[in-house]
Amino acid sequence: MRVHTAVVPAAGMGTRFLPATKAVPKELLPIIDTPALQLIIDEAVGAGVDHMVIVTSRAKPAIEAYFQPQPEVIAKLRSSGRDQLADRVEALGRDVKVSFAFQDQALGLGHAVGCAREVVGDEPFAVLLPDELMGSSSLLDQMARLCESTGGSVVGLKEVPHEDVGAYGVIDPAGTLDADGVIPVRSMVEKPKPADAPSNLIIIGRYVLTPDVFDEIAQVQPGAGGEIQLTDALKAQAARSPFHGVVRDVLRYDTGNPLGWLTANIEIALQDPKIGPQLREWLPTQL
Numbered sequence: 001m002r003v004h005t006a007v008v009p010a011a012g013m014g015t016r017f018l019p020a021t022k023a024v025p026k027e028l029l030p031i032i033d034t035p036a037l038q039l040i041i042d043e044a045v046g047a048g049v050d051h052m053v054i055v056t057s058r059a060k061p062a063i064e065a066y067f068q069p070q071p072e073v074i075a076k077l078r079s080s081g082r083d084q085l086a087d088r089v090e091a092l093g094r095d096v097k098v099s100f101a102f103q104d105q106a107l108g109l110g111h112a113v114g115c116a117r118e119v120v121g122d123e124p125f126a127v128l129l130p131d132e133l134m135g136s137s138s139l140l141d142q143m144a145r146l147c148e149s150t151g152g153s154v155v156g157l158k159e160v161p162h163e164d165v166g167a168y169g170v171i172d173p174a175g176t177l178d179a180d181g182v183i184p185v186r187s188m189v190e191k192p193k194p195a196d197a198p199s200n201l202i203i204i205g206r207y208v209l210t211p212d213v214f215d216e217i218a219q220v221q222p223g224a225g226g227e228i229q230l231t232d233a234l235k236a237q238a239a240r241s242p243f244h245g246v247v248r249d250v251l252r253y254d255t256g257n258p259l260g261w262l263t264a265n266i267e268i269a270l271q272d273p274k275i276g277p278q279l280r281e282w283l284p285t286q287l
């Protein structure tokens with residue numbers, strides 16, 4: 001079955017961006033002029049998704065507000081001849097159906113995905129973490145196709161130096177990488193010591209999951225701080241069903257912390273035809 005729904009967990013507290021995130025959700029912080037959440041939606045739509053499920057919190061009303069029409073802003077843009085921008089703003093959220101699910105307590109990523117169960121229904125779905133941005137939809141597209149052909153869940157992977165694995169979920173491979181960058185997964189371990197890590201392939205924030213994961217999430221015992229880890233539910237799936245990872249050479253930006261967000265902004269702005277040339281001139285003067 002074609003994957004047409006994507007879940008975006010966006011109910012976290014964004015503590016690494018305080019005090020900005022007191023009022024502005026981390027997922028709406030801009031990359032130049034576009035919220036990270038919008039870039040995630042564009043990536044998902046590019047991979048064939050036509051239904052976005054945003055898991056949000058009642059404490060973050062700005063996320064729902066982002067999808068509301070703003071006729072007065074559009075009218076102002078049109079009356080001042082800025083039709084291109086008006087068209088762009090007007091189109092936001094119209095190329096895709098957007099639904100909301102609510103996580104009232106930030107009990108972890110697994111719990112956030114579990115909150116989307118009713119809206120997703122009984123079909124495979126993608127999960128995109130909005131604090132990791134990709135340069136294109138190609139990874140998600142390949143993952144969705146692999147889920148369709150194998151009938152099992154798929155995670156996005158990246159190869160890192162062995163000493164860097166300790167901050168991530170790491171897969172235990174059940175075979176070797178094929179020419180398409182696909183590898184069978186036996187299990188996973190969250191934040192291992194490098195010496196104990198079963199590989200140097202870390203799970204990045206893209207998943208395509210079969211809906212039985214919801215039953216697994218419901219079984220997961222809360223860990224430290226009451227958090228329900230998604231990795232625990234995926235481990236249970238990998239133990240009894242086909243489970244694969246995909247490594248793909250795609251640009252990836254980690255925007256979940258201020259330094260990563262800033263460097264992503266600079267890298268992307270340097271490529272921007274409007275502001276790139278000026279930024280290129282100014283940047284060396286600061287070194």
Ligand code: UTP
Pocket residue numbers: 009010011012013014015016017026027055103105106107108109111112129130131256
């Ligand atoms: P993060 O751990 O990066 O987000 O989760 P956070 O908890 O908001 O950020 P910090 O660590 O306090 O700075 C990755 C994504 O998962 C969502 C977050 O909103 C973020 O988009 N998330 C996390 C949830 O929706 N619910 C949770 O319980 C935890």
